[in-house]
Amino acid sequence: MIQPWNASRRGSVGRRPSGRVTVRQVAAASGYSVGTVSRAMSGHPAVAPATRDEILAVAARLGAPVGNGAAAVRGPAPDAPVLVRCPYVLDDYFGRVVTAAVETLAVHGRRAVLDTGETARERPVLAGLARDRELAGAVLVLPPEPVRELEALRTSRFPFVVVDPMTTLPADVPSVSAAHLTSARALTAHLLELGHRRIGVVGGPTEWLASRSRLAGHASALADAGLLPDPSLRRSVRPTADDGYRAACELLDEPGPGGAPTALVAFNDKVASGVLRAAAERGLAVPGDLSVTGFDDLDLARSTVPALTTAHQPLEEMGRMAVSLLLRLIARQAVDALHVSLATELVVRGSTASPK
Secondary structure, eight states, rough: OOOOOOOOSSSOOOOSSSSOOOHHHHHHHOOOOOOHHHHTTOTTSSSSHHHHEEEEEEHHHHOOSSTTTTTHHOOTTTOOEEEEESSSSSOTTTHHHHHHHHHHHHHTTTEEEEEESSSGGOOOOOOHHTTTTSEEEEEEOOSSSOHHHHHHHHHOOOOEEEEEEESSSTTTSSSEEOOOOHHHHHHHHHHHTTEEEEEEEEEOOTTSHHHHHHHHHHHHHHHHOOOOOOOEEEOOOOHHHHHHHHHHHHHHOOOOOOOOOOOEESSSSHHHHHHHHHHHHHTOOTTTOOEEEBBOOOOHHHSSOOOOEEEEOOOHHHHHHHHHHHHHHHHOOOSSEEEEOOOOOOETTTTOOOOO
């Protein structure tokens, strides 16, 4: 918000109104709207340089102290860095996204400013980005902030792209993600083709968009086979191996009315590794007694015994695509699609087979 300027101490130059000079007075004198004047005075990059200069000249003539604030109204330098914010540990999932984004920025001559690690979640960053004149834009990986903060940032016209959004985004908030629904449908369809009918799900947090999308894909595959999802075969957990282990213990030890599952679909490879541990403790052979699938295709998926059937997420491509989209937004170029969904690949390994 633009505060009124105190011009009472300035000498009289031309026809200046007495007292404070307001945005409305500058708008009336310049012929531009209040919104355009406000954006020009705050240095908003959406205002054309010629328009901004004209408005600043009018404001200065009226007595607004724009001369001392010239630096504040300039936009970022042409080679200004890009913020890459990932408020999580840079493991083999987030690390691949962030590394690809940083490397792609370097290819385009852009520096990256990193804001990573779990402590980054405690810092209120988004609200200050719109006023930051040292950053050209931002790549936000799985941002935990409420949608209203992302909407406000978009309204400010600060260029940014969300990678793997946690919740459903408005149509005008740019994002890059994997095709979660179709990927999950392919995994469940694979199990159905093998002959499984009692398929359990160890899903992710219910508030996550990816979790809901994958559950929808699972239900879609079941519907294609004439089946309905069984709520007794579903658990929602944090995406960790330990949580996957505990959920699998429940599903295997407390079978629902239809009996124990013959297959379990895990939210990701880490959760799947916990499922494998629970099966091993119970003397269940995988895939002989229980088929297990993961998601992401991390290095872990090839290291388990047996190796995991999973969905390969194009993590590096997500980071590269986010930067490509962001650079177009920074340059104010036309963008064909603000929401990019990248296809995944079903990778069949030794953890799935036909039920006995």
